[in-house]
Amino acid sequence: MTPMLEQYVHWKDKYPDCLLFFRMGDFYEMFFEDAKTASAVLDITLTSRSKDSENQIPMAGVPFHSVDSYLGRLVAAGYRVAICEQITEPDGRTLVERSVTRIVTPGTWLPENSDGDGKIAACLFEGKNLSVALLDSASGALRAGTFALEGGVSILSAFAPNEVLLRRGQLEQFRKSCPSLTSCNTVERDKGDFSPPQASSWLCRKWNISSLSAMGLDDRDAAAGAAATAVKYLEETQFSKASHITAVTPILPRENLILDQNTQANLELIDQSTTSLFWVLNRCRTPMGKRMLKNWITSPLQDIAAIEARQDIVERLAGDPRLRARLGELLAGCRDMGKSLSRITLNMGSPSDMLVIKETLNFVPEIRALAAEDEALATLIPDCDTTELAALLMAAVADSVPRFLRDGGVIKGGFDAELDSWRSKAENSSSWLAAFEEAERARSGIKNLKAGVNKVFGYYIEIPKGNAGRAPMNYIRKQTLVNAERFITDELKAFEREMFSAESEMLAIEERIYAGLVEAVLAQAAAIQRTANFIAELDTLLSLGAVAAEQGYCRPQMDMSKDFVVKNARHPVVEVTLGKNPFTPNDFNFSDENGRRIAIITGPNMAGKSTYLRMAALIAVMAHMGSFIPAESAKIGLIDRVFTRIGARDELARGQSTFMVEMVETANILRHATDRSLIILDEVGRGTSTYDGLSIAWSVVEFLQGQEHARPRVFFATHYHELTQLAELLPGIVNLSMGVEESDRGVVFLHKIVEAPSDRSYGIEVARLAGVPAAVLRRSEELLATFEERGAEKNEEVKSSQQNQLTLFDVRQEAVLEELAACDPNNMTPMAALELVCRLREESRKVLGFK
Ligand SMILES: Nc1ncnc2c1ncn2[C@@H]1O[C@H](COP(=O)(O)OP(=O)(O)OP(=O)(O)O)[C@@H](O)[C@H]1O
Ligand SMILES: [Mg+2]
Known part of the structure; x- marks a missing residue:
């Protein structure tokens, strides 16, 4: 086995329950059984490594720049994927170091460009109770509570998780108690994770509080164990501190109207189809609003004051088309800031997530101001301040960014003087080279002298063969071509060094600044999250207001x-x-x-x-x-x-x-x-x-x-x-x-x-009405009359009454007669009449069994 394959096996052994995506240059490769699985699920070609040897190793790969779509399909099919990245730069000689950097699972999958929202539930059965924690990976919202078994099951089922975490050994009980969730992905976790005292102190340390009771949850409640299990799982699979999860909210027993999964499906509440309630109510401008609307539909409220608070805002918005239009315009500029925050905290962020936060925060002051003008809307405004962060991001992040930080250009010009000076050097390189060429031509008197650059050999001065002898004394020969000689001078060499270092300098500076931005974002995670929530709520209410106005709804x-x-x-x-x-x-x-x-x-x-x-x-x-x-x-x-x-x-x-x-x-x-x-x-x-x-x-x-x-x-x-x-x-x-x-x-x-x-x-x-043949209808009517007359007990007798029994013969015969009765000979051409006769003759012969 080659060292590279040994490295593969090493990581695969550590994550046996995952498909291993092994980064090799621009591809993620899979080997052995993983390759076969992936090729079947993803419909990609299965090839083999070391084609000529006897022990062929199955291999399949996907390009890294479109990995999201493949991951999405694998996750939807219930697979877990461990992403094994190259963590050192390849130098062509030694083996690149690799390491698993995250695990993609159904409950933690947060793709950049889709509505997918990872939902994790952790649950613990204890006696007649069920404790549940519900974690929305995208928004970071975490809720938990302990209930009598049936109540817990219905809350769990209403949440419709993508992944359920169970205490080891409770899988059977879960299957029995939650039949509607049998197809859900389950993961067994150790008993210790669920144990309330440890779990509570772990959460308290994470949030720097002394007791969960500050958040309304008892430290000894098994729900705290479930909550900690969910957060730990997210951190473990994403190799990050899930700092976007800033609190746990207790689920109150009578907080929501309960709609189990069966009912959600029966009523077509949030299906993709164009017959769902979501489809009718959704006028949301942002993905955050859409997510919240879905949540509201599947978990309505059971508290009159809370319902009326929403109604007040819907009423206000329904009655004011101008306010709706103004708010709608502002919201349309907002993007999925909640999810981008989650992606950044979970180490899956890219420069575009930073751009999403920048662009969205930029709309916040105007949205807040507009909401503040109205008494009902003002109640939604969160008590937090993102202006400083917004200003930082406005100044630092470019208006359009590449997909990867290493492509350069993420940091805006004017933010960092050193970066700017490197950039202007790099940008001015061609004009510098042109001026250099001009000066050298004048100095040497060689008219067809050229200065240029080439990726492999670097900068050079090129003189055609005929004139090469006239090269000035300080020219150092670099390379001989068929028709020309190439030279370099000390001045050009210095310039070359500067240009090559410019690139790596620029990248290093951008990386440093970017890391600072990530830190600034993480430091404001709670404020960003609350602001995202505010935008989502406004968006959802605006959507409800718009539908209410347009469809003529009333306030119940x-x-x-x-x-x-x-x-x-x-x-x-x-x-x-x-x-x-x-x-x-x-x-x-x-x-x-x-x-x-x-x-x-x-x-x-x-x-x-x-x-x-x-x-x-x-x-x-x-x-x-x-x-x-x-x-x-x-x-x-x-x-x-x-x-x-x-x-x-x-x-x-x-x-x-x-x-x-x-x-x-x-x-x-x-x-x-x-x-x-x-x-x-x-x-x-x-x-x-x-x-x-x-x-x-x-x-x-x-x-x-x-x-x-x-x-x-x-x-x-x-x-x-x-x-x-x-x-x-x-x-x-x-x-x-x-x-x-x-x-x-x-x-x-x-x-x-x-x-x-x-x-x-x-x-x-x-x-x-449905077109059942008339003969069948007549026979049905006859039977119906008999049934009604005799009383249904005697229906056995009726069934055996042969003389009235209907046969296929009657149906066909009737069809012929019907067609004949329907035709209008006076308005037929002789040709059409002849055709009809021929066809009816054929039909009749079939009915009568003529050969
Ligand atoms: N109030 C209404 N106004 C207009 N069209 C209606 C109304 N109610 C039902 N319909 C139409 O009638 C169709 C049949 O309705 P529905 O399926 O509710 O009938 P049903 O009585 O349940 O029939 P079945 O006994 O066969 O189940 C619906 O698809 C709908 O298009
Ligand atoms: Mg019906």
Whole structure:
């Protein structure tokens, strides 16, 4: 094995669970199994080192300047990558020293140019409790708390981490307790990391405080152990002091409205798609705002004062288009300062991160001033000062920077006199050389003498062969070409030395200044972070204000009742996607006054039941975010959690049957709903036989209704008409249905909710609209009549009634007849008529089985 490969193996052995990216010049190379893995995942060529030898070593590589995109794909596929850099300059003789400088993992991955936001969760199961710490690597926000198991799991699931850190030995328990996170990347950490006394003192030392209680967390709380584990992990993988993490905030038990991952997915809250709530609400100008908006959508608030504080600002912004425009313009200039700060503190920063901070800080005074003009907005302004740092960066960082510091040009002219003088020397080199050439020509009288420079041989004076003999005495021969001789003089030699050192001098000076800038940024990390947060909050609220104004949203009144009263509500996403066809608004009307808590919604397929249900959930989410909602008016009592059981998504991948998933989700709801929960049930029981399904649906409603003091608000859409009887049997239940109009040409969906059970299903009408052949429809109608008449118990008998059974024959025959009936002979050319006859003859012969 060559020394270089030995070096590779040495590092690979230290990081066996990572792919090793081994820097070789302009490439990162991988060898052995890593090369095979990377070539398969990244679709890059697998070659081999030492091609001719017998023991070929698989090898694959990616260019260093585009490494981010490859890393992104590996991380998305769940891999960890150790980056092994060259740490000495190659001299062509000895082996370059290399060392792993960071580890890229799903939770720590912060690419420069994408929305990727690394989210790490650390969790510790202890008895009936679960302690969690949630770390947002991009913003440095760290939160932690200890909860009863179920509460902890739902907070964890709502956070949707990219990576979960567990105490060694708790993986099995994690899988069992958090089924929705089974596909999440997990890392086992040592017990010691989680132990509260050590962990707390470690954090206190880091932040230079005497006790975590200053931040509202008990030093003995296992949550402190989880918090320390998360921070340590980030520092360990990034080989840095994560100085952008400046505090831990306790997660209060009733701080957020909880939306588990299942519900987040069911409601399409933040998917990439153009049907997500995020897509409708996002008018953010900055990546920081987008990140915050996503957070707000998935973790709405559960505190009326906090919700109203946001509403006040949204109202202010919604009502003032000029303020929105001014603020929007300023925010549009801001870039992802939060992430750049994180990248710099985590040693992944590049000059462009410095530029991002400079450009963004530059807008801060104006943004602060604008916010200060308004009472509501002024509450957001952070108490910190970044003007000095901004001035430093304005003076020191160039207006456009290269990707790497070593390319030079990061530091602005005028900042450092020594750097400037080297630069002007370097810039003046060509004019100096021209003047030198002119002077030498005059001195020697040789007209075709030339002065020049070449990368390999350096500076020279060139005289064509014929005149070479006339070279002045002080010319020293340097090189002989075919047609010319090259010389150097002492003066030119001195100039050459100066020029060569200029380059390394300039680089050294730039590096020194840059290191000072990094230090200045780190010293102000907390202020930068709070400012970034301020910009993100403003941006998010501005976005909500703009959408509220443009879409005609209203401010919901929030209180401690159990009301859910919404007048003329619209579905925020469907109303946008419908385009010209207006969305038909509908009401919700649960109030303490009318005592309604459960609505059974029936009505034909396609009538809008599911839309109505999702609308309720989305409006609840929006209202608790502090957003305005698509309605005329609303009064909503605080909700602690939205549960959904909606439709069958494909769960085969998880190895569970559709019905099993349906029941697991239902069980979860029945166990954990409280009197403040909002529950959306769309066709529970559908996945099994009619009677099983009906019985389950019926008892679910009974159960939810029966908990007198813990009656949640429930919207239940169903095709089981039998359920409508419940409203007569039990209090608090109301029957709603979607209105339809019947006409000669079939049913028309009015999409309007009526307070009455629907009379029947109209399934056959929908089948007709969908183009099911008329013969099948007729047979269905016949059967339906029989079922209804005889009572469904006798359906076995019906099934075996052969004389009415439908065959493929009828369907085809009917198609021929339909076509014939539809044609208009008077308006056909003889040719078209002939064609029709031929075709129908063919069809009929097929139907009748002629060969
Ligand atoms: N209030 C409304 N205004 C306008 N269009 C609506 C409205 N509600 C629903 N729609 C339209 O009707 C379509 C069908 O709605 P939805 O899926 O909610 O019906 P459904 O009653 O749940 O049907 P199924 O019983 O088959 O599940 C939606 O895709 C939407 O485009
Ligand atoms: Mg539906």
